[in-house]
Amino acid sequence: KQPVLEAEHLRKDFPLRQFRLFSAPQAVHAVDDASLALYPGRALALVGESGSGKTTVARMLARLYDPTSGTLRFRGEPVKLAGGAALREYRRHIQLIFQDPFGSLNPVHNVHYHLSRPLRIYKHVRTAAEEREQVLALLRRVSLTPAEQFIEKYPHQLSGGQRQRIAIARTLAVQPEVLLADEPVSMLDVSIRLDILNLLLRLKDEEQLAFLFITHDIASARYFAEDTVVMYAGQMVEGGSSEEITQRPKHPYTQLLLSAAPDPDRVKAGHLATIPERGEIPSLINPPKGCRFHPRCPHVMPVCRERFPKKTDLGAGHWTNCFLYGDGGVNPTGTQVADQ
Numbered sequence: 001k002q003p004v005l006e007a008e009h010l011r012k013d014f015p016l017r018q019f020r021l022f023s024a025p026q027a028v029h030a031v032d033d034a035s036l037a038l039y040p041g042r043a044l045a046l047v048g049e050s051g052s053g054k055t056t057v058a059r060m061l062a063r064l065y066d067p068t069s070g071t072l073r074f075r076g077e078p079v080k081l082a083g084g085a086a087l088r089e090y091r092r093h094i095q096l097i098f099q100d101p102f103g104s105l106n107p108v109h110n111v112h113y114h115l116s117r118p119l120r121i122y123k124h125v126r127t128a129a130e131e132r133e134q135v136l137a138l139l140r141r142v143s144l145t146p147a148e149q150f151i152e153k154y155p156h157q158l159s160g161g162q163r164q165r166i167a168i169a170r171t172l173a174v175q176p177e178v179l180l181a182d183e184p185v186s187m188l189d190v191s192i193r194l195d196i197l198n199l200l201l202r203l204k205d206e207e208q209l210a211f212l213f214i215t216h217d218i219a220s221a222r223y224f225a226e227d228t229v230v231m232y233a234g235q236m237v238e239g240g241s242s243e244e245i246t247q248r249p250k251h252p253y254t255q256l257l258l259s260a261a262p263d264p265d266r267v268k269a270g271h272l273a274t275i276p277e278r279g280e281i282p283s284l285i286n287p288p289k290g291c292r293f294h295p296r297c298p299h300v301m302p303v304c305r306e307r308f309p310k311k312t313d314l315g316a317g318h319w320t321n322c323f324l325y326g327d328g329g330v331n332p333t334g335t336q337v338a339d340q
């Protein structure tokens with residue numbers, strides 16, 4: 001299969017306002033050299049602590065932020081960084097589900113308004129009766145039934161899980177090809193997290209959506225995505241199939257994340273992990289030179305403080321950026337660090 005959406009060497013710097021005349025311009029280097037590909041009917045988990053750059057990557061993919069440099073390709077064609085109608089059409093195909101279901105719906109409008117608006121904008125309906133039918137169908141697709149009971153409700157009459165289902169239905173209204181879900185359940189009650197994640201996975205399969213699942217919890221990534229990429233301090237450090245990454249992690253940061261992850265049975269029961277306090281993500285204004293993980297890494301070597309390692313192919317689609325496994329060369333065994 002060809003990827004629907006590809007990102008190559010994305011970089012995002014946020015310039016900081018200067019308060020002192022003649023001081024050197026400063027910027028937050030939020031994302032550095034991020035590349036990924038999203039395929040129809042397949043989920044990619046983007047994993048890392050908060051501040052690792054995951055959300056910035058998703059916002060660049062959705063064109064809510066313009067990359068400082070790098071390229072995006074949609075259906076194989078380079079995405080032009082212009083605005084206007086082309087941008088609107090691009091955004092229709094690439095939909096983002098936010099973390100906060102309480103802030104994503106306007107409290108003064110009911111469910112019918114929230115779901116009919118995108119239908120009207122993208123001209124999928126001709127009459128009021130057809131519009132109502134399509135809104136009811138959207139509610140059924142996200143398992144809000146009987147749909148007639150939900151259509152007139154206002155956000156304050158809905159639970160967090162029901163609001164997130166409305167937000168998901170709203171993205172489906174425009175028939176997207178790519179769904180970017182940014183920690184879609186982290187603000188919901190533990191008891192309903194799994195239901196919402198399973199709904200997203202069902203829709204991914206039914207609609208053959210290319211799905212980016214952003215999470216700080218590598219254990220849930222293992223359960224919900226075919227592929228995983230791990231980010232640390234704005235850089236991608238390891239990627240491959242979720243099975244490979246979680247069973248045979250190579251990068252010391254991935255190993256740290258996994259050491260904190262709960263077992264899969266607890267994940268299925270809705271428990272999501274938190275990362276232990278073992279140092280902090282460094283400042284992205286002046287990130288550490290070389291490998292940004294070196295101040296926390298138990299295997300740090302002198303070269304790690306000098307430059308960032310090139311991507312090393314470990315075989316079977318598994319790769320990492322770590323000097324323990326080489327510096328860009330092919331090393332299918334990756335035996336220097338014991339598997340966990």
Ligand code: SF4
Pocket residue numbers: 251252253291292293294297298299300301304309321322323324
């Ligand atoms: Fe640790 Fe060096 Fe690998 Fe970075 S490159 S993770 S500092 S061993």
